Structures are given as structure tokens and as C-alpha cells.
Amino acid sequence: MWQSRNPAIAHSSVVRSPREIAIRQDRVAEQASSRLAAKGLEFSESRAKLVLQGKVAGCGAHPENSLQANHNMKALVTISLVATWLVLPTVIQAQRAEAPDQAPGKAEAPASPDPNLAKIPAGYRDWRLISVAREEGKQNDIRAILGNDIAVKAYQEGTLPFPDGAIIARIAWSLVPSEENNKVFGQAQSFIAGAPKNGVQFMFKDSKKYAATGGWGFAQFSEATGEPASESMLATCFPCHQPVAARDLVFTRYSLSGLAGQK
């Protein structure tokens, strides 16, 4: 995932919406004009661009005021270059981030505004297994539900609601027949996990930060690119988990080990 080293834009890890880009561009222009204002000069973004493109004569066109004008132009060109440098990678990244799930012409809302929900938790693939599930229909996958230590402990001790810091992950794969296994069984009966699909989902417990969505922050990432899902998709998570509000919005129950008396 692209991330700028420039501290002016690096603080927000991913920028996705045209609206956010516009806000950022305005901010850059604001910074530029206030820097110029501090020097008693006036900022004209369009003029600076024209000068850069060579469409407007340079400062020699104002001999009556050439020294000050020269100074002005240099400042404008510098500021404009800085503005372009700040904004351009942001625009490129925004386009990349928007591309994967979008049909052409379909304007998608930006991804989650919470930067914590734009990060895939490190090492989640090594978390412990809570259970598995199989979805037919549109999803048509086989899935595993994993928990970090806080989540698994809460499950095993029957703690509800889940404590802050609990994270539950859901990974899904296509369900494919296994010729290799079928040969061993002597008949077609074996299905295994194929390629990952349907994204990787997370529920992050933070009762304060996510109070508006039952104390859970919902996140989903593309299994292909790692990009966070769009905001409109994330808006579907909480309402659909409502029917299990009594179990703190968590559907999956903990599956025991299979050994009597063991968790």
C-alpha cells in the first residue's frame, strides 16, 4: 500500500475520496496563501499554474515593478510546485484505492473514516480458531473465524460483552473439490479451501470509540489488494449483526476442541 513519507500527508495513512482530496487541496492552497500573506504577497493558484505552463509571461512583463514581481513569481512557482508535489501522490493513491470494487461510473463513498479500521491487524492469521462456517448462495465459501487472545479468553470464560481490545477475524475461501483426497477415499467426497475470497473481515472491540455501533468497529479488506472496503459496504455490517445484540453482536459460537472436557 502506498504511503507518503511526507509528514504533511503521511499522518492519514490512506486517502480515498475525491471529497477528501478536494479538502486536502484546499488545505495546501490555504497553507500556500498564508505563507505568501506572511510575506505580504497574494496567492493565485491558477496564475501560478499558468506561469508553470508557460502560458503567462514571466515577471519581465512588469518592468515597472520587476524586482518585486520577480520575487512574487518565484514564490508562486515554488508554492505551486510544492502544492503539486503534495497533492499529486494523494490523487494517484485515491484513484488506486477506489479502482478495485468499482464499476465504471459508479461513485462509491469513501472507506471508513477511522484510520484504525484501515489497518489489518498484524499476525491475525496466527490467531486461534473460534469456529468454521460454510456459506452457500452469493458468498459460496468456507470460512474460519479466529480471535486474538482477548477474544478467545472471553469466549472460553463466557465473558459478555467482550472486553475492549478483543478482535474477531473472518477469513473465507472458495470451496473446491480435492482430486487428491478423493483418490484416497475412492469416491468424490472431498472439498477443501481454495483461493481466498469475499475479503477478510474484522470486528474490533472498543466500547468508547465504537459506541455508535455497539462497541465494535467493523472492517473489511480485499483479499487481493488489502484495500479497505468502501464506507457504503461497511455501513451494512452493524445493522446485519443486530439480531445477535444479546450476544454482543457476535454470531459465531465457540466450537470445542472435540476432546471431552477440553476447551
Ligand code: HEC
Ligand atoms: C447479511 C448480514 C451480514 C452482513 C451485511 C455482515 N455480516 Fe458479518 N456475519 C453475519 C453472519 C450471519 C455471521 C455468522 C456466519 C458467518 O460467519 O458466515 C457473520 C460473521 C461475522 C464475523 C465473525 C464473528 C461473528 O459475528 O460471528 C465477523 C468478524 C463479521 N461477520 C464481520 C462483518 C463485517 C466487517 C461486515 C461488514 C463489512 C459484516 N460482517 C457484514 C452476517 C452479516
